[in-house]
Amino acid sequence: MSTIAAPLSVAGTRSCGDPVRTQNVMAAAAIANIVKSSLGPVGLDKMLVDDIGDVTVTNDGATILKMLEVEHPAAKVLVELAQLQDEEVGDGTTSVVIIAAELLKNADELVKTKIHPTSIISGYRLACKEAVKYIQDNLTVTVESLGRPSLINTAKTTMSSKLIGADADFFSEMVVDAAQAIKTMNPRGNTIYPIKAINILKAHGRSARESVLVKGYALNCTVASQAMPKKILNAKIACLDFSLQKTKMKLGVQVLVTDPEKLEAIRARELDITKERLQKILATGVNVILCTGGIDDLCLKYFVEAGAMGVRRCKKADLKRIAKATGATFLTSLTNMDGEEVFEANMIGEAAEVIQEQICDDQLILIKGPAARTAASLILRGPTDAYCDEMERSAHDALCAVRRVLESGKLVPGGGAVEAALSIYLENFATTLSSREQLAIAAFAQSLLVIPKTLAVNAARDATDLVAKLRAYHNSSQTKVEHANLKWVGLDLTEGTLRDNLAAGVLEPAISKIKSLKFATEAAITILRIDDMIKLDPEQRGKSYEDACNAGELD
């Protein structure tokens, strides 16, 4: 091998070796530093202003990072990581980024003391595997043993770090009710909680405590005409995915008339086709028609005559859910298998009440008491738009957390308890190994402590003192059998002391902890393995041989 590294000419810049790793780690640390201060119940929010001037105020790690437009490729890996955590778990997006960055920082320290990255990588992998096993075996409690209060507490723990933390009691009840309302079975017979089915509407005005949970479906539309009834009891609902407008001929069909009378006839016919459709529907006793397309003013007349409610331009996704909830058929066309247009009675969905209500400046249509299955909608109120947006995100996080608990049925204590317990366990585990992974596992254990440390720092407490005490408790819980119950001890950030977080009701879904550990380790390993970075110039035309010749790069 040649020792003189000849300059490799590529159309871009290339950097390799340890500086690349350090640079990547720095970029990751920079990302983590941005979200660090928003971790935990006393974490603070960020105000983000985009290039149009829109303001977002948030505490959610994934949202902050998504809006940042990160350039550095390694930092992008972390942004993707937060996004993934958001999709897969829905909560814990900030902590996953902080853990990944800390793992990288400690790994970089080890690399600088001449430990090969692959040894660190295999150490991290082993540590992650052991940690996950330890959580599953020792640190989880089942929901059955705690009951509904545990669900409320999980929601509260998630919300405690958010804007709505002050009203956590109020909102956690609401969120748990909403999640339980949408319980369904999937075709394979498992119980699932599709939280996407919860419609979250925001209405700006009034205080946050006046948010309501509607047992039914709230639709952000109004009736098509003022003459229609605004309230219908025992509603019979039809969901249509086509418009009730004057029929138009397709492209390529030309209407050519020579006789003015025929013109009139054609015009009349255009209207009649729709009218006939409408009459077929109304004849079955339908009194609410929800439509994704438009409804012609001329058709409104028939609605008013029949005393039916018509709603136009509903969102397709909303309408599909309404159809499911009320038992209606979501119709894209009226045609039956004989090519005739009919509307049958079994296509009708039912609900106890459909009502148009005024909520702040908006009129909403509420479909209460759907017949086929329960539904839930949250109407969030808040003083500003930014406040409402953040409430929506917080409610989403809480819903995700509750759903994870309901689906997996396992909980872990929050407040840094799991991390502290793992760090003690892994450090002890590391000393039992005589291979070079030992140091890496110890580094992994150290990295996990970043969570309790950051929590304490954000709460303006003495982090060193608190974390030392926390570790002492967990150490005795793992070494002395009679102290085993101390494993639930975590931080109490309002008082600045330690307490039993299981009893205090600071709970998180176990799956969220496990997944965030796995994802953080995978991301850290991906970045650690990189020892060479090539950035190609963003130009359309590649550098030609002659250019390189002239620049003297080939000599």
Added chain:
Amino acid sequence: MAPKAGGDAIKANSSVYKDKSKPTDIRLSNINAAKAVADAIRTSLGPRGMDKMIQAANGEVTITNDGATILKQMSVIHPAAKMLVELSRAQDIEAGDGTTSVVVIAGALLDSAEKLLQKGIHPTVISDGFQKALQLALQVVENMSTPVDLNNEDALLKAAATSLNSKVVSQHSTILAPIAVQAIRAVMEPIVSGVGARVDLRDVKVIERIGGTVEDAELIQGLVIPHRAANVNGPHRIEKAKVGLIQFCISPPKTDMDHNVIVSDYAAMDRVLKEERQYILNMVKQIKKAGCNVLLVQKSILRDALSDLAVHFLDKIKTMVIKDIEREDIEFVCKTLGCRPIASLDHFTAENLVNVDLVEEINEPGGKYIKMTGCGQGGRTVSVLVRGSSGAVVAEAARSLHDALCAVRCVARRPALLAGGGAPEAAAAASLARASLAAPGADHYCLRAYADALEVIPSTLAENAGLNPIETVTELRAAHAAGAGGGAGVNVRRGRVTDMRTEHVLQPLHVTASALALATETVRAILKIDDIINTMN
């Protein structure tokens, strides 16, 4: 850059060439550029090799360990460097694995050639000498290989695992290696009255999906279509399905540009609307009559493959319909299901449909996809679903799996395995060094130089693993010189030289043989160049 070749030792025929400074300059420039390429990817060789991060001109980031991918993305400029990129691609096509080693060997050979040139040996003589060395090396490598039985799954697993060990997914090699082996075994066709088996990698479809971790990768004996069914209210799961693949559209026919349907009467309007419904209905009825309950529709560019009305009817007859099957996928779909594409409605009959045990739409956070399993009449094809936590991880996992598939394919093509860990290169180097003592003239130097160059593989393996390369290579050389057996190689895990066969590190003979042959040929080509003429303006 003037040649340092001088002194009295030069032969008469090379003194002529000495005066020409330009060819020497060109040659040196080429060698340097090619060596730079080899240097660039050297650190990603072996189980302790590192990855490269490449940001392409459009800002897209690739993180990879695969030599061919790195070089393809790097867009080097120098023409000689481009030859090495081509070399890596050739290895990728021929063997599919060992794309890093082939470039590293070529770089080392060029380095040795440079030293020979400085001694004043003529390039063509070096070139011929290297060719002789190659023949010898190939013989040595072939002799030390052990034949395998293709039914011996264990040996194939080892070859796949060795290939996967250098990748980011190495900790999942216990999951991916069996997948690779099973996939290849499912699609290979033994050559009648011959050795080995024929494997067409197009019969293994690798589908990438973000979400989950690499551990969730699965092998599916059937078909996976990575998008959702087109139905609105249709079924999501059909057992005992009858599947038809159509290449026509179920939507109203379009008139040509300059043709128009002219309506001059209101009754005609009704007829136009009704005819459209009837037209679609006829097609759907024919589909129903044939008994089809899963319909695959080829992607159509000119018009909607399915009109809303058609979806509505298909919902009504409880037929699952999947549209936008890519044109290039049709062949794979047909082979998997064992059906023929149906090009017109007239041929849509029961005998053109195929039975599939289960067709299922699977809903996941990352999106929906269709899975078809139990294709009784199907051909020998499989699909592999690769998962990962981010786009970069999934792409790298798919590339790694491709390498593992290729490694197994190489064994199928030429059923012989070698010990890994630089053992074959070290063995070849040892016997070349012995042979050089007996060879007279310039060949002596060439064989010697070739032997030295081959040692770059064990040396780089040791270097990447943080071992002392000099110590390791000399230990290895001693082991091979003592004739301790062909299996001695660099054991990265233990940090010393051991018999790699007991460590289960095995690689296909075809990969090593093709790497040596291709690298030597490229080096010979580069040595023969004495001028670059730039015709671009």
